[in-house]
Amino acid sequence: MTGTEGAEEAPDPIRRRPGGRAARVRAAVLAAAMDALAEGGIAGFGVADVAVRAGVNESTVYRRWGSREKLLLDAMLTGSDAGIPVPDTGEVRTDLAAFARALAEYMATPLGGAVARAATLGSDDPVLAESWRTFWQSRLDQAGAIVRRGVERGELPPDTDTGLALELLCAPLQTRALLGHRPLEPDLPERLADVLLDGLRSRDRN
Amino acid sequence: MTGTEGAEEAPDPIRRRPGGRAARVRAAVLAAAMDALAEGGIAGFGVADVAVRAGVNESTVYRRWGSREKLLLDAMLTGSDAGIPVPDTGEVRTDLAAFARALAEYMATPLGGAVARAATLGSDDPVLAESWRTFWQSRLDQAGAIVRRGVERGELPPDTDTGLALELLCAPLQTRALLGHRPLEPDLPERLADVLLDGLRSRDRN
């Protein structure tokens, strides 16, 4: 139902036009989307508004992206690549605490909150969910360097689960931002790093 | 702008009618909302649909609850009070693992996922956010018995932060369900309990 006159599904079914106006429109819309997110977060994020900001018709946005959620995803993938800096202080504890602190500050911004909220919305559609999975995996791999360096230095056992460790560190910060759980105390990042490394039972410090 | 002829803001400004039809309508709508959530989760949750299920006009729902999110909140507060059973096995580790397992299973159901998603939506409005805060606090207090019993038995230090401990246990499960992060492995609850108690460094078991 896709091919019309033979085997033409592998390389390029139809002639695309990646240069000129198309690229200009795409860049303008994504930039406008990031601006709108940075201003009002996800609450006031509307396709019509983004289209006006980009100087583009609303139908164009829907034809290229398909839905509000897909536009959100693409904007995140394109404009939020910088992400959170991964510290390298030479010690696992300080690295984890610094990363957690940076994450907490980022989640407090309209843009940071929008990332998490957009991801929750995208978990309905299986295709979007898969894209978000790779998005999170990419970020997890970056921050995973903290744990991997800790293992190399002998600070952590060799069989340490990198993903699980970072999940335990980041998940509380994300849920607080998402659910409005409770305010993010300034010392929370350090306390999370402490419990993560030593567990609840050994409370020698503090 | 609320009072019309004096000081009548403290006890009861106007004569309410808690009996009869009003209570019947309220119960019918909330029950219909829970049914709709259990079937399709938050995705297909519509006010018009709930109104039809309850045999009530749509405008009635909006006059009593105000918005889709407020209706969601009230339905959760009323119908999801049962919550997750808090185990009492006599040991902290097994209690934490069992509770985490029950939470993971609940979050996998349409209703469980709807609770978390409804809470993320409600974090925009300050009034709703406060209601959700008390909702989570109530659940946290219930589960906090696990940690408190552990402290009493001497399994945990006296200065253990109950809230932080449960947050570290539950947050990863919630983010996985909310963000579609990655599938919930069956052994995840136990591993979370292990790391939470002993930390990443002491990996004697496993």
Next chain:
DNA sequence: ATCTTAACGCAAGTGCCCTTGCGTTAAATC
């Protein structure tokens, strides 16, 4: 320079969330 057509602008329309005015029902009071 000319042709082909992907991509865009315009306009009309659907569905859902939400609001509002008006008449009606029925709960609470007398």
Next chain:
DNA sequence: GATTTAACGCAAGGGCACTTGCGTTAAGAT
């Protein structure tokens, strides 16, 4: 039983996400 009025049903409408058909623009190939 008669009266008052809170709460409901009905109907019309605005706003936003999303779709679609049609004519126009301009990128890429000849």
